[in-house]
Amino acid sequence: MTKQEALFEYVLRKADDTLILGHRLSEWCGHGPVLEEDIALTNLALDLIGQATELYQYAAEVENKGRNEDDLAFLRLEREYKNVLLVEQTNGDFGKTIVRQFLFDHFQSLLYERLMNSADEQIAAIAEKSIKEVKYHLKHSSEWVIRLGDGTEESHNRVQESVTDLSRYIEELFYQDEVDEILIKEGIAADTASFKEEYYNNINAVLSEATLSLPEKMWQLDGGRKGVHSEHLGFLLAELQYMQRTYPGMEW
Amino acid sequence: MSKKEWPLWEVFIRSKQGLSHKHAGSLRAADAEMAINNARDVYTRRSEGVSIWVVESANVVASDPSEAGPLFEPANSKAYRHPTFYDVPDGVSHM
Secondary structure, eight states, X not given: OOHHHHHHHHHHHHHHHHHHHHHHHHTTTTTOSSHHHHHHHHHHHHHHHHHHHHHHHHHXXXXXXXXXXXXXXXXXXXXXXXXXXXXXXXOOSHHHHHHXXXXXXXXXXXXXXXXXXXXXXXXXXXXXXXXXXXXXXXXXXXXXXXXXXXXXXXXXXXXXXXXXXXXXXXXXXXXXXXXXXXXXXXXXXXXXXXXXXXHHHHHHHHHHHTTOOXXXXXXXXXXXXXXXXXXXXXXXXXXXXXXXXXXXXXXX | OOOOOOOEEEEEEEOSTTXXXXXXXXXXXXSHHHHHHHHHHHHOTTSOOSEEXXXXXXXXXXXXXXXXXXXXXXXXXXXXXXXXXXXXXXTOOOO
Protein backbone atom coordinates (compact mmCIF):
# COMPACT_ATOMS: atom_id res chain seq x y z
CA MET A 1 0.00 0.00 0.00
CA THR A 2 1.37 3.38 -0.99
CA LYS A 3 1.30 6.41 1.25
CA GLN A 4 -1.29 8.00 -1.03
CA GLU A 5 -3.59 4.97 -0.82
CA ALA A 6 -3.23 4.92 2.95
CA LEU A 7 -4.00 8.62 3.21
CA PHE A 8 -7.11 8.27 1.06
CA GLU A 9 -8.34 5.36 3.15
CA TYR A 10 -7.59 7.15 6.43
CA VAL A 11 -9.44 10.33 5.49
CA LEU A 12 -12.33 8.33 4.04
CA ARG A 13 -12.73 6.41 7.30
CA LYS A 14 -12.95 9.63 9.30
CA ALA A 15 -15.34 11.15 6.76
CA ASP A 16 -17.63 8.11 6.89
CA ASP A 17 -17.71 8.22 10.71
CA THR A 18 -18.94 11.80 10.69
CA LEU A 19 -21.35 11.45 7.75
CA ILE A 20 -23.08 8.36 9.11
CA LEU A 21 -23.38 9.73 12.64
CA GLY A 22 -24.56 13.07 11.25
CA HIS A 23 -27.20 11.29 9.19
CA ARG A 24 -28.36 9.31 12.21
CA LEU A 25 -28.76 12.51 14.21
CA SER A 26 -30.63 14.17 11.35
CA GLU A 27 -33.31 11.48 11.76
CA TRP A 28 -34.25 13.28 14.99
CA CYS A 29 -35.30 16.35 13.07
CA GLY A 30 -38.91 17.02 14.04
CA HIS A 31 -38.90 14.15 16.55
CA GLY A 32 -36.82 15.56 19.42
CA PRO A 33 -38.21 15.11 22.94
CA VAL A 34 -38.51 18.89 23.32
CA LEU A 35 -38.06 21.75 20.87
CA GLU A 36 -34.72 22.77 22.39
CA GLU A 37 -33.24 19.28 22.05
CA ASP A 38 -34.63 18.87 18.56
CA ILE A 39 -32.62 21.94 17.55
CA ALA A 40 -29.56 20.81 19.52
CA LEU A 41 -29.46 17.37 17.86
CA THR A 42 -29.90 18.75 14.38
CA ASN A 43 -27.18 21.30 15.11
CA LEU A 44 -24.85 18.44 15.96
CA ALA A 45 -25.91 16.71 12.74
CA LEU A 46 -25.05 19.79 10.69
CA ASP A 47 -21.66 20.14 12.38
CA LEU A 48 -20.82 16.52 11.61
CA ILE A 49 -22.03 16.64 8.01
CA GLY A 50 -19.99 19.83 7.57
CA GLN A 51 -16.89 18.03 8.84
CA ALA A 52 -17.68 15.13 6.53
CA THR A 53 -17.87 17.48 3.54
CA GLU A 54 -14.38 18.82 4.20
CA LEU A 55 -12.97 15.34 4.75
CA TYR A 56 -14.59 13.97 1.58
CA GLN A 57 -13.29 16.91 -0.43
CA TYR A 58 -9.81 16.16 0.78
CA ALA A 59 -10.19 12.41 0.23
CA ALA A 60 -11.32 13.06 -3.35
CA GLU A 61 -8.31 15.31 -3.90
CA VAL A 62 -5.91 12.71 -2.52
CA GLU A 63 -7.50 9.94 -4.58
CA ASN A 64 -7.25 12.07 -7.72
CA LYS A 65 -9.51 9.89 -9.86
CA GLY A 66 -12.05 12.49 -10.80
CA ARG A 67 -14.52 11.74 -8.02
CA ASN A 68 -15.83 14.61 -5.91
CA GLU A 69 -17.18 14.74 -2.35
CA ASP A 70 -20.73 13.98 -3.46
CA ASP A 71 -19.65 10.88 -5.37
CA LEU A 72 -17.91 9.63 -2.23
CA ALA A 73 -20.83 10.41 0.05
CA PHE A 74 -23.68 9.19 -2.13
CA LEU A 75 -22.44 6.76 -4.73
CA ARG A 76 -20.62 4.00 -2.93
CA LEU A 77 -21.94 0.59 -1.93
CA GLU A 78 -22.36 -0.52 1.66
CA ARG A 79 -19.13 -2.53 1.71
CA GLU A 80 -17.21 0.56 0.59
CA TYR A 81 -18.21 2.58 3.66
CA LYS A 82 -15.49 2.40 6.31
CA ASN A 83 -17.16 3.93 9.37
CA VAL A 84 -17.00 2.26 12.77
CA LEU A 85 -20.05 0.22 13.78
CA LEU A 86 -20.92 2.51 16.70
CA VAL A 87 -22.05 5.40 14.51
CA GLU A 88 -24.47 3.36 12.39
CA GLN A 89 -26.36 1.96 15.38
CA THR A 90 -29.99 3.02 15.46
CA ASN A 91 -31.15 6.02 17.48
CA GLY A 92 -33.28 4.05 19.95
CA ASP A 93 -34.62 6.32 22.66
CA PHE A 94 -33.12 9.73 23.40
CA GLY A 95 -30.84 8.16 26.03
CA LYS A 96 -29.36 5.71 23.56
CA THR A 97 -28.68 8.49 21.06
CA ILE A 98 -26.94 10.44 23.82
CA VAL A 99 -24.80 7.49 24.91
CA ARG A 100 -23.74 6.75 21.32
CA GLN A 101 -22.82 10.42 20.95
CA PHE A 102 -21.02 10.46 24.29
CA LEU A 103 -18.83 7.45 23.43
CA PHE A 104 -18.00 8.96 20.05
CA ASP A 105 -17.42 12.57 21.19
CA HIS A 106 -14.87 11.58 23.82
CA PHE A 107 -12.93 9.65 21.21
CA GLN A 108 -13.21 12.32 18.56
CA SER A 109 -12.07 15.03 20.93
CA LEU A 110 -8.86 13.19 21.85
CA LEU A 111 -8.25 12.27 18.22
CA TYR A 112 -8.67 15.81 16.86
CA GLU A 113 -6.48 17.24 19.61
CA ARG A 114 -3.71 15.10 18.17
CA LEU A 115 -4.55 15.56 14.52
CA MET A 116 -4.21 19.32 14.99
CA ASN A 117 -0.49 18.56 15.02
CA SER A 118 -0.57 16.27 12.01
CA ALA A 119 2.26 16.58 9.52
CA ASP A 120 -0.44 16.74 6.86
CA GLU A 121 -1.49 20.38 6.69
CA GLN A 122 -4.97 19.71 5.39
CA ILE A 123 -5.77 17.20 8.15
CA ALA A 124 -4.35 19.57 10.75
CA ALA A 125 -6.52 22.40 9.43
CA ILE A 126 -9.71 20.32 9.42
CA ALA A 127 -8.98 19.10 12.96
CA GLU A 128 -8.34 22.61 14.19
CA LYS A 129 -11.56 23.88 12.67
CA SER A 130 -13.61 20.96 13.98
CA ILE A 131 -12.25 20.73 17.51
CA LYS A 132 -14.43 23.56 18.84
CA GLU A 133 -17.54 21.84 17.53
CA VAL A 134 -16.44 18.55 18.97
CA LYS A 135 -15.75 20.10 22.39
CA TYR A 136 -19.27 21.44 22.46
CA HIS A 137 -20.73 18.08 21.41
CA LEU A 138 -18.74 16.51 24.22
CA LYS A 139 -20.11 18.96 26.77
CA HIS A 140 -23.66 18.47 25.52
CA SER A 141 -23.58 14.67 25.54
CA SER A 142 -21.66 14.41 28.84
CA GLU A 143 -24.09 16.70 30.66
CA TRP A 144 -27.01 14.67 29.39
CA VAL A 145 -25.39 11.39 30.43
CA ILE A 146 -25.03 12.78 33.95
CA ARG A 147 -28.61 14.03 34.12
CA LEU A 148 -30.15 10.89 32.69
CA GLY A 149 -27.96 8.53 34.71
CA ASP A 150 -28.47 10.40 37.94
CA GLY A 151 -32.09 11.32 37.13
CA THR A 152 -35.12 9.14 37.76
CA GLU A 153 -35.09 5.39 38.23
CA GLU A 154 -36.45 4.95 34.72
CA SER A 155 -33.94 7.24 33.05
CA HIS A 156 -31.11 5.59 35.00
CA ASN A 157 -32.16 2.08 33.98
CA ARG A 158 -32.69 2.97 30.34
CA VAL A 159 -29.43 4.80 29.93
CA GLN A 160 -27.48 2.09 31.79
CA GLU A 161 -28.92 -0.44 29.36
CA SER A 162 -27.69 1.67 26.44
CA VAL A 163 -24.23 2.00 28.00
CA THR A 164 -24.07 -1.78 28.35
CA ASP A 165 -25.36 -2.39 24.81
CA LEU A 166 -23.13 0.14 23.09
CA SER A 167 -20.00 -0.70 25.08
CA ARG A 168 -19.40 -3.57 22.65
CA TYR A 169 -18.46 -1.01 19.99
CA ILE A 170 -15.89 0.94 22.02
CA GLU A 171 -12.76 -1.05 21.21
CA GLU A 172 -13.35 -0.66 17.48
CA LEU A 173 -12.85 3.09 17.84
CA PHE A 174 -9.19 2.31 18.51
CA TYR A 175 -8.85 -0.15 15.62
CA GLN A 176 -5.64 0.26 13.63
CA ASP A 177 -4.12 -1.54 10.70
CA GLU A 178 -1.61 -1.03 7.89
CA VAL A 179 -3.28 2.25 6.91
CA ASP A 180 -2.60 3.75 10.32
CA GLU A 181 0.88 2.26 10.63
CA ILE A 182 2.05 3.85 7.38
CA LEU A 183 0.69 7.26 8.36
CA ILE A 184 1.79 7.17 11.99
CA LYS A 185 5.35 6.73 10.75
CA GLU A 186 4.94 9.86 8.65
CA GLY A 187 3.52 11.83 11.57
CA ILE A 188 0.20 12.20 9.73
CA ALA A 189 -2.11 9.89 11.70
CA ALA A 190 -2.53 9.79 15.46
CA ASP A 191 -1.71 6.52 17.23
CA THR A 192 -5.00 5.65 18.95
CA ALA A 193 -3.18 3.40 21.43
CA SER A 194 -1.53 6.52 22.85
CA PHE A 195 -4.81 7.92 24.18
CA LYS A 196 -6.85 4.83 24.91
CA GLU A 197 -6.19 4.94 28.63
CA GLU A 198 -7.09 8.63 28.74
CA TYR A 199 -10.31 7.85 26.88
CA TYR A 200 -11.38 5.25 29.41
CA ASN A 201 -10.45 7.54 32.30
CA ASN A 202 -12.49 10.36 30.79
CA ILE A 203 -15.62 8.36 30.09
CA ASN A 204 -15.44 6.55 33.42
CA ALA A 205 -15.22 9.87 35.28
CA VAL A 206 -18.46 11.05 33.69
CA LEU A 207 -20.16 7.67 34.02
CA SER A 208 -19.35 7.47 37.69
CA GLU A 209 -20.75 10.96 38.29
CA ALA A 210 -23.84 9.74 36.45
CA THR A 211 -23.98 6.63 38.74
CA LEU A 212 -23.49 4.49 35.64
CA SER A 213 -20.80 1.99 34.76
CA LEU A 214 -19.31 0.09 31.85
CA PRO A 215 -19.86 -3.67 32.05
CA GLU A 216 -16.84 -5.63 33.33
CA LYS A 217 -16.43 -7.58 30.14
CA MET A 218 -18.23 -7.21 26.87
CA TRP A 219 -17.72 -9.10 23.62
CA GLN A 220 -16.26 -6.52 21.24
CA LEU A 221 -17.38 -6.19 17.64
CA ASP A 222 -15.49 -4.75 14.72
CA GLY A 223 -15.33 -4.91 10.94
CA GLY A 224 -16.54 -1.44 10.03
CA ARG A 225 -13.09 -0.27 8.91
CA LYS A 226 -13.03 -3.17 6.44
CA GLY A 227 -16.54 -2.47 5.21
CA VAL A 228 -18.22 -5.29 7.15
CA HIS A 229 -21.21 -3.63 8.79
CA SER A 230 -24.13 -4.38 11.05
CA GLU A 231 -27.55 -4.88 9.46
CA HIS A 232 -28.47 -1.24 10.05
CA LEU A 233 -26.15 0.49 7.59
CA GLY A 234 -27.89 -0.75 4.43
CA PHE A 235 -31.20 0.78 5.49
CA LEU A 236 -29.51 4.03 6.42
CA LEU A 237 -27.77 4.23 3.04
CA ALA A 238 -31.00 3.44 1.18
CA GLU A 239 -32.43 6.64 2.63
CA LEU A 240 -29.23 8.67 2.41
CA GLN A 241 -28.63 7.78 -1.26
CA TYR A 242 -32.22 7.70 -2.48
CA MET A 243 -32.26 11.02 -4.32
CA GLN A 244 -28.93 10.57 -6.10
CA ARG A 245 -29.79 7.00 -7.07
CA THR A 246 -33.25 7.92 -8.35
CA TYR A 247 -32.26 11.16 -10.08
CA PRO A 248 -28.56 10.74 -10.91
CA GLY A 249 -26.64 14.00 -10.92
CA MET A 250 -29.56 15.91 -9.41
CA GLU A 251 -28.63 19.30 -7.95
CA TRP A 252 -30.63 21.75 -5.86
CA MET B 1 -44.17 9.23 32.91
CA SER B 2 -44.74 12.57 34.55
CA LYS B 3 -46.01 15.35 32.29
CA LYS B 4 -44.40 18.02 34.44
CA GLU B 5 -42.64 20.55 32.27
CA TRP B 6 -39.18 21.92 32.78
CA PRO B 7 -39.03 25.47 34.18
CA LEU B 8 -39.07 28.41 31.80
CA TRP B 9 -35.92 30.53 31.38
CA GLU B 10 -35.45 34.00 29.93
CA VAL B 11 -32.43 34.32 27.67
CA PHE B 12 -30.29 37.44 27.30
CA ILE B 13 -27.60 37.70 24.63
CA ARG B 14 -24.76 40.17 24.37
CA SER B 15 -24.18 40.55 20.66
CA LYS B 16 -20.70 42.00 21.03
CA GLN B 17 -18.30 43.30 23.63
CA GLY B 18 -19.28 46.72 24.94
CA LEU B 19 -23.00 46.29 24.32
CA SER B 20 -25.43 45.24 27.00
CA HIS B 21 -27.26 41.93 27.14
CA LYS B 22 -30.59 42.07 25.34
CA HIS B 23 -33.58 39.86 25.86
CA ALA B 24 -33.64 37.27 23.08
CA GLY B 25 -36.52 35.03 24.08
CA SER B 26 -37.31 32.19 26.40
CA LEU B 27 -36.96 28.44 26.50
CA ARG B 28 -37.41 25.44 28.76
CA ALA B 29 -34.57 23.58 30.45
CA ALA B 30 -34.13 21.28 33.42
CA ASP B 31 -31.48 23.45 35.11
CA ALA B 32 -29.28 26.50 34.64
CA GLU B 33 -26.44 24.79 32.82
CA MET B 34 -28.78 23.08 30.37
CA ALA B 35 -30.54 26.42 29.87
CA ILE B 36 -27.22 27.94 28.75
CA ASN B 37 -26.63 25.01 26.38
CA ASN B 38 -30.12 25.28 24.94
CA ALA B 39 -29.80 29.04 24.57
CA ARG B 40 -26.57 28.52 22.67
CA ASP B 41 -28.33 26.13 20.28
CA VAL B 42 -31.57 28.04 19.91
CA TYR B 43 -30.39 31.66 19.84
CA THR B 44 -26.72 31.85 18.83
CA ARG B 45 -26.50 29.49 15.85
CA ARG B 46 -25.65 32.32 13.48
CA SER B 47 -23.01 33.87 15.75
CA GLU B 48 -25.46 36.30 17.31
CA GLY B 49 -23.61 36.49 20.59
CA VAL B 50 -20.48 36.57 22.70
CA SER B 51 -22.16 36.07 26.06
CA ILE B 52 -25.37 34.51 27.37
CA TRP B 53 -27.34 35.11 30.56
CA VAL B 54 -30.24 32.95 31.59
CA VAL B 55 -32.68 33.77 34.38
CA GLU B 56 -35.51 31.59 35.53
CA SER B 57 -38.66 33.35 34.40
CA ALA B 58 -40.22 32.86 37.83
CA ASN B 59 -37.57 35.24 39.21
CA VAL B 60 -38.46 38.11 36.92
CA VAL B 61 -40.55 40.77 38.64
CA ALA B 62 -42.63 42.68 36.11
CA SER B 63 -44.48 45.98 36.28
CA ASP B 64 -48.26 45.79 36.33
CA PRO B 65 -49.82 46.81 32.96
CA SER B 66 -52.74 48.45 34.80
CA GLU B 67 -50.27 50.87 36.38
CA ALA B 68 -48.85 51.93 33.02
CA GLY B 69 -50.51 55.33 33.34
CA PRO B 70 -48.97 56.48 36.63
CA LEU B 71 -45.64 54.83 35.80
CA PHE B 72 -44.97 56.10 32.30
CA GLU B 73 -47.27 58.90 31.25
CA PRO B 74 -45.83 61.69 33.42
CA ALA B 75 -42.68 61.53 31.25
CA ASN B 76 -44.59 62.15 28.01
CA SER B 77 -44.76 65.94 28.20
CA LYS B 78 -41.15 66.48 29.31
CA ALA B 79 -39.29 66.70 26.03
CA TYR B 80 -36.35 68.42 27.78
CA ARG B 81 -35.46 65.11 29.37
CA HIS B 82 -34.50 63.71 25.97
CA PRO B 83 -30.95 64.50 24.86
CA THR B 84 -32.10 65.46 21.39
CA PHE B 85 -30.78 69.02 21.39
CA TYR B 86 -27.19 68.01 20.81
CA ASP B 87 -25.34 67.08 17.64
CA VAL B 88 -23.75 63.67 17.95
CA PRO B 89 -20.28 63.77 16.40
CA ASP B 90 -19.70 61.42 13.48
CA GLY B 91 -17.93 58.27 14.52
CA VAL B 92 -19.74 57.87 17.81
CA SER B 93 -21.62 54.63 17.50
CA HIS B 94 -24.14 52.91 19.76
CA MET B 95 -25.79 56.12 21.01
